[in-house]
Amino acid sequence: MSQRIQLVDRQHDLSIRKQCQVLSVSRSSLYYAPKGETAENLEVMRIMDEHYLKHPTEGIIRIQDMLFALGFVVNHKRIRRLLRLMGLMAIYPKRNLSKLGMKNLIHPYLLKGLDIKRPNQVWAIDITYIPMKNGFLYLTAIIDVYSRYIVGWGLSNTLEAEASLSVLKQAIREHGKPEIINSDQGSQFTCEQWTAYLKDQDIRISMDGKGRALDNIFIERFWRTLKFDYVYLYPATDGLELYQGIKQFIHYYNHELHHQGIDRRVPAELYQPAA
Numbered sequence: 001m002s003q004r005i006q007l008v009d010r011q012h013d014l015s016i017r018k019q020c021q022v023l024s025v026s027r028s029s030l031y032y033a034p035k036g037e038t039a040e041n042l043e044v045m046r047i048m049d050e051h052y053l054k055h056p057t058e059g060i061i062r063i064q065d066m067l068f069a070l071g072f073v074v075n076h077k078r079i080r081r082l083l084r085l086m087g088l089m090a091i092y093p094k095r096n097l098s099k100l101g102m103k104n105l106i107h108p109y110l111l112k113g114l115d116i117k118r119p120n121q122v123w124a125i126d127i128t129y130i131p132m133k134n135g136f137l138y139l140t141a142i143i144d145v146y147s148r149y150i151v152g153w154g155l156s157n158t159l160e161a162e163a164s165l166s167v168l169k170q171a172i173r174e175h176g177k178p179e180i181i182n183s184d185q186g187s188q189f190t191c192e193q194w195t196a197y198l199k200d201q202d203i204r205i206s207m208d209g210k211g212r213a214l215d216n217i218f219i220e221r222f223w224r225t226l227k228f229d230y231v232y233l234y235p236a237t238d239g240l241e242l243y244q245g246i247k248q249f250i251h252y253y254n255h256e257l258h259h260q261g262i263d264r265r266v267p268a269e270l271y272q273p274a275a
Helices: 016-023 039-054 060-069 076-086 161-175 192-200 213-231 239-255
Strands: 122-131 136-144 149-156 180-183 204-207
Touching (some): 039 060, 039 122, 039 213, 060 076, 122 161, 122 213, 136 161, 136 213, 136 239, 149 161, 149 239, 161 192, 213 239
Antiparallel strands (some): 136 149
């Protein structure tokens, strides 16, 4: 619920009361902290986000060249700051581009060679930057790898671990627990708060190799579908519109979209909550 609270906009045409009803949040716990970047930075970030989905191995220099060709003169320090703000990193190992947690909280990758043959055997979680017309938010999503069903999601204006943990707890309340959950090595997932909760729930922890975003390919494919089919085509004007739009798109993704990787079936046909 804390993530939805952050989407309430006191300047919106809808009253705060109505927004809280749409988002199913309590007015008593309301707060809002908007993201502030210049219009040019927001445009640069949107361009880099789309470029990254197509070319995830490219580093700062190539991104700088790409932006220059489009008429943006941006130095490497600014590009690096914006990439950090977006939570992006190249898929090859690179120091200091992703803020990692303590090394003793990093876990091995458990999915290599694993035969995933039932729902809730493996969930994958990730966070992505979502551009809007006048700002941006972060989207956390959890996908059931076997069925491709999105079991949980949430919008936030922070990359802190609490936002991801909130999405996971809600998914478990609605669907039960997975056997394994896979993530990258971002600081949200290599902190005591995250790993302690998973261990307490008796959920095995799997993490991508450092800098290997393709280890989490199923959630990466979802990001591509979401962004190219919705986010880039219909940029939201505010958090409330974005929340409603993503909610509708995920319902379509789960219940109507036929996926080639599961024999052109829809995820809802294959997914069942955990016992």
